[in-house]
Amino acid sequence: MAHHDWLGLKKELPPRRRLLLTVLSFVIPIAIWSVVSYVPWIWHPLIHITNPGEVDYFSEGLDIPKADFTKELGKAKAAGQQLPEGYAVNPVYLPAPHKVAAAFYTAFKTPPRLPNEPWLHESLGHSIRTIVLGFLISSLIGVPLGILCGTYRFFARLQEPFIEFFRYLPAPAFGALCVAVLGIEDAPKVAIIVIGTFFQQVLIIANSVRKTDPALIEAAQTLGASRWKLVSRVIIPASITDIYTDMRILLGWAWTYLIVAEVIGTMSGITLFINQQARYRNFDNVYAAIAMIGIIGVSTDMFLSWLGGNLFPWKRNTRSSVKKLSLFNQGPRKRLSGGLQSGTTPGN
C-alpha cells in the first residue's frame, strides 16, 4: 500500500511525515548523547571524587580512572583507613546536553579572563564580519566574471583553464603569504575567504549561466532583442535563480574556510573563543559555540530560501541546500485550467 510506504523510491513523503523525520534527525543524535551522558553504566569511565578519604593523592573534585579508584579503595579497606568516595562521570570534554544548553545562555555571560579578550558576542560579530566582507569582495568580482564566462565562449576560454587550476590550490596554503603581504590583523583572514570562494564562484556561476535554455535566447532574438539586451533581459534573468542558489551554497563553503582563516595571523573571532574556552576546560561553552556556527549557517540559509521565494515569484521551488529544513515555500501550487475564453466556433 502506497499510503503506508515510508521507503517509496523517489516518492515525496506527506508533510507531517517530513516534519516528523526532520525533528527526528535532530532528536536521534541528541538522544544518543543523552543516554551516554545520563545512564551511568553506558560509559562513565571516571570517578569524580567527593571525599578523598585518606588516599594521599586524591582531592575533592578530582576525576580519577575507575580502575585506579577501585585499586585505592581496596587498599584503603585493607589498611582500615577512611574510604574515599565519589561517583561515576564522563570525561570533561563530553559535557551533558543540559550543560551545553545552559551554555547557550551562560557563554554570553561568561566574562573574558583577560580584559582585552572579546566576549562571545564580540567574537561572533567578528567572525560574521570577516565572512561577509570576504564573501562580498569575492562576489563583486566573481559574479560578473562568472556571467561573462557563461555567456561568451571567448571569456570562458580565456579565464576558466587558469581558474580551474587555481581552485585546486587549497586556500590555507596561502596563509603565510597573506600574512606576509597583508599583515596579521583581519586583512589576511578576509583574503583566505576570498581565495576559498572566488575561484569556485566563477566556475559554478559560469556553469549556471551556460545552462540557460538556448530556445529562450532564440525566441528573444526573433522578438528583436539586440546583443546586450539578450544578456541583460534574457540570460541574466533566466539564470538568476540558479545563481542565487549557487550563492547560498557558496556562503556555506565560506563558513568552512572561516575557522582556517581565523587562525592565520592573530587568532580571532569564534575560533579564538573556542580555543580559549577549551584551554580553560569550559567544554560546554566550546560545544555551544560550535553549535552556534551551525545555527547561524542554517538560519541564514533558511532566511535566504524564504527571501528567494519572494524575490523570484515565478520559481517558488528554489533548490535548497538544506532541503529537509525548508518546510515552508512548499505551499500548494495552483494550476490554472486551460480552455478558450471566447467561443470556439470555427471562423475563416
Added chain:
Amino acid sequence: MHSSELHLPDYREQSPAVADRFRRIEARPVILDVRNLRKSYEANGINHTVFDNVSLSIHRREFICVVGSSGCGKSTLARIVAGLDESTGGEVLLDGTPVTGPGPDRGMVFQGYTLFPWLTVKRNVMFGLKMGGQSDSIAEAEARQWLDMVGLSKFEDSYPHELSGGMKQRVAIARALANKPRILLMDEPFAALDAQTRGQMQNYLLQIWRKVDVTVLFITHDLEEAAFLADRILVMGANPGRVMEFIENPVPRPRHDDQFLSPEFLALKKRLEEHIHPSSAGNHDHIPMIKMTDAGDDVE
C-alpha cells in the same frame, strides 16, 4: 468512399469561388521569396545535405504549411527564414531584402514552450515592443489588446508555469504578433499538445489569422493539420531534402471541422500521404513480423 475514387481536383477545376481565391492571392505582393535555398553541414569530414534547391514565394496574408517526413529539413527551413540558422546557398528575401539574421519582422512560435518564465503573461507579450523601444504604457496597452485577442486577458498577471500548454502557445502567438511581423513562422507549435487542444488551437489560429494582417509559414508533420490550415502546402521529401510538390488546397474557406470528411479534404490528404508514406515497393523500412506465440483465431 473507396479510396480509388478520390483524386485531387486541380484548384482551377474547383468552384469559381476557390479558383477566384487563388487568383486573388497570386495578385498580392510577394512577402517572402525563398530562392534555390541549400543547407548542408560537415560532420566527420563528410558533407551532409539537409536540403537543396528549395524555392517558394509567399504572398501577403497567405497561409503556407510545410509538411514532410522527419529529416527533410522543414524546421531548418523555418529557422533559416527566421535568421537563426545560416543557409549554405541560395537566398531568402523578405519584401525583396535579403535576410541576414534574426529580426522582429519575422516572428516565430516554437514547438517547445519559450515564454520567459520570469515574466508575467503581460510582460511576455510586451517584451518585443519594449525591445523595439516602445514606452511602458504604450507597450502595456498593446499587450492587453493582443491578450484580449487570444482570450487570455484574465491571466495577464499569471506566470507561464501557471498556464496549460495550449494557453502558453496562445501567449506565444500573441507575443510574436504584438511585434507586427511581416511573416509569422510557426515550427510545429501544436505538436506537444494533446489532440483535443490541438484541434482547438487550429481553429483559434485561423480566427486570429483572419483578424490580423499577417502571413504565416507553418511547419508541421500532421497532414490533417496542414490540410485544415493552409492555402498552399509545400511537400518536402527527405534524403536529401527537396521540394516534392507545392499543392493548392482546394478545401474552401472558411474552414470548419465538418470538412474533415469532405471529398476535397480526403483527396488532399491522400495526395499528401502518397508523398510522405509511399506505399510502393522499395520501402526497406518494414518491420519483420515474427510470430512468437500461437494467437487464437479471434485475435488479429
